Amino acid sequence: MDARADTDRLRALDRDHHLHPFTVFPELRAKGSRIITHAEGCYIFDSNGNRILDGMAGLWCVNLGYGRERLARVAYEQMQELPFYNAFFQTATVPSIELARALAEILPEGFERVFFASSGSEANDTVIKSVWYYWNLMGKPAKKTFISRTLGYHGVGLGSASLTGMRFMHDPFDLPLERFHHIGNPYWFAEGGDLDPEAFGKVAAGWLEAKILEIGPENVAAFVAEPIQGAGGVIIPPSTYWAEVQRICRQYDVLLVADEVICGFGRTGNWWGSTTFDIAPDIIPMAKGLSSGYQPIAAVAFHDRIADVLAASGTEYAHGVTYHGHPVAAAVALETIRIMREEGLDTRASGPIGACFRDRLMTLADHSLVGEVRTCGLLACVELVEDKAARRPYPAARKVGLTCREHCFDNGLVMRAIRDGMVLSPPLIVSEREIDEMVTKAADAFDLTLRSLAG
Numbered sequence: 001m002d003a004r005a006d007t008d009r010l011r012a013l014d015r016d017h018h019l020h021p022f023t024v025f026p027e028l029r030a031k032g033s034r035i036i037t038h039a040e041g042c043y044i045f046d047s048n049g050n051r052i053l054d055g056m057a058g059l060w061c062v063n064l065g066y067g068r069e070r071l072a073r074v075a076y077e078q079m080q081e082l083p084f085y086n087a088f089f090q091t092a093t094v095p096s097i098e099l100a101r102a103l104a105e106i107l108p109e110g111f112e113r114v115f116f117a118s119s120g121s122e123a124n125d126t127v128i129k130s131v132w133y134y135w136n137l138m139g140k141p142a143k144k145t146f147i148s149r150t151l152g153y154h155g156v157g158l159g160s161a162s163l164t165g166m167r168f169m170h171d172p173f174d175l176p177l178e179r180f181h182h183i184g185n186p187y188w189f190a191e192g193g194d195l196d197p198e199a200f201g202k203v204a205a206g207w208l209e210a211k212i213l214e215i216g217p218e219n220v221a222a223f224v225a226e227p228i229q230g231a232g233g234v235i236i237p238p239s240t241y242w243a244e245v246q247r248i249c250r251q252y253d254v255l256l257v258a259d260e261v262i263c264g265f266g267r268t269g270n271w272w273g274s275t276t277f278d279i280a281p282d283i284i285p286m287a288k289g290l291s292s293g294y295q296p297i298a299a300v301a302f303h304d305r306i307a308d309v310l311a312a313s314g315t316e317y318a319h320g321v322t323y324h325g326h327p328v329a330a331a332v333a334l335e336t337i338r339i340m341r342e343e344g345l346d347t348r349a350s351g352p353i354g355a356c357f358r359d360r361l362m363t364l365a366d367h368s369l370v371g372e373v374r375t376c377g378l379l380a381c382v383e384l385v386e387d388k389a390a391r392r393p394y395p396a397a398r399k400v401g402l403t404c405r406e407h408c409f410d411n412g413l414v415m416r417a418i419r420d421g422m423v424l425s426p427p428l429i430v431s432e433r434e435i436d437e438m439v440t441k442a443a444d445a446f447d448l449t450l451r452s453l454a455g
């Protein structure tokens with residue numbers, strides 16, 4: 001069977017039997033999915049033989065790139081040795097223990113203990129339940145309300161989706177649950193108006209204080225935020241923002257949760273986005289880069305000041321999934337961390353390659369469609385606008401971002417569109433040559449998008 005016929009067959013099966021996530025079903029049925037068959041390094045290949053530069057590292061996760069034989073080998077060996085055992089009945093497995101210790105070594109000072117999960121969503125539901133449990137143990141049962149941000153992304157579970165600050169993820173499901181509140185985000189490009197970014201950063205942090213006072217500090221459990229908002233559009237906060245947020249959380253005895261699911265594992269040039277932004281969180285959920293996307297595994301790290309309270313409780317911590325600390329996933333995560341250390345990938349994004357990424361992308365700022373280029377480590381967003389000076393986007397109905405994304409795909413580049421922000425988060429192993437290719441292809445796609453808009 002030739003590749004083309006097989007694509008048609010697979011598309012038909014996909015259409016008939018597979019409900020996709022975050023998808024308008026009739027649209028996909030009409031179009032058919034692009035079937036990714038294999039990958040190597042920073043490139044993915046589809047069933048029609050197209051070679052595509054993956055500017056998104058899968059879904060912000062394949063930090064080591066594709067085709068890492070060592071990760072495949074440890075998975076194979078662990079499956080033969082012990083494919084599964086649980087951690088429920090006072091048992092543990094070797095890889096889960098070793099991974100917990102390896103994480104304690106790379107986590108910020110004071111983080112010695114982790115709890116495992118299989119996805120970032122589960123990790124954030126673990127955060128919510130652990131925080132509620134913590135305040136019960138502390139004799140402050142009223143402190144139960146969570147504050148997070150609009151355009152924040154924290155997952156799809158009932159709790160984690162409630163933390164998420166996206167209307168389209170709430171309205172169809174009657175979310176958020178009670179006790180989840182949202183404040184605005186530090187998105188200077190869209191919301192900063194005439195303020196300079198530093199002044200706006202302080203204003204945006206002030207929204208947290210106002211919300212805490214509105215709810216009553218005695219009722220507020222925690223503030224949950226990504227160091228840089230990823231799925232919200234790579235929103236890099238002004239330099240004044242995090243110090244002020246930190247001060248406010250301390251002042252009102254509100255726990256600070258830094259969601260490191262995207263920013264963790266070298267994305268911003270350090271193991272943690274919290275280090276890059278000088279944040280001292282109480283709790284750190286992580287996923288994605290933990291196993292470089294090779295296995296579904298996540299974790300929540302607790303600072304000793306929280307972990308000590310949980311660990312001292314004589315009541316059962318009645319929480320955890322079957323695959324908690326799954327030995328195969330844990331073995332792959334452990335090997336991921338080893339490889340990152342050997343190759344210096346934890347800091348690569350803050351070295352010459354990060355500078356190259358920033359400098360080459362900045363050359364796009366002169367394009368007439370580009371309103372702003374912002375980067376941090378190996379994360380970037382290029383805002384497409386109708387009016388550069390006024391930072392005004394095209395009307396949403398023009399679907400500029402989606403048009404550009406299609407041009408990128410057709411031209412052999414995966415670039416994610418978030419509204420009209422074109423986002424990149426390539427594997428941390430990306431080379432200068434691949435960065436050049438990415439920027440050239442993006443520029444071509446911007447030209448084609450302009451032409452589509454005119455036509």
Ligand code: PXG
Nearest residue numbers: 119120121153154155226231259261262287
């Ligand atoms: N926190 C953050 C910061 C995330 O980015 C999650 C939690 C949830 O992780 P799981 O493993 O449950 O998906 C995420 C996930 C996108 C996109 O379109 C982003 C994510 C997931 C799916 C799509 O950018 N981030």
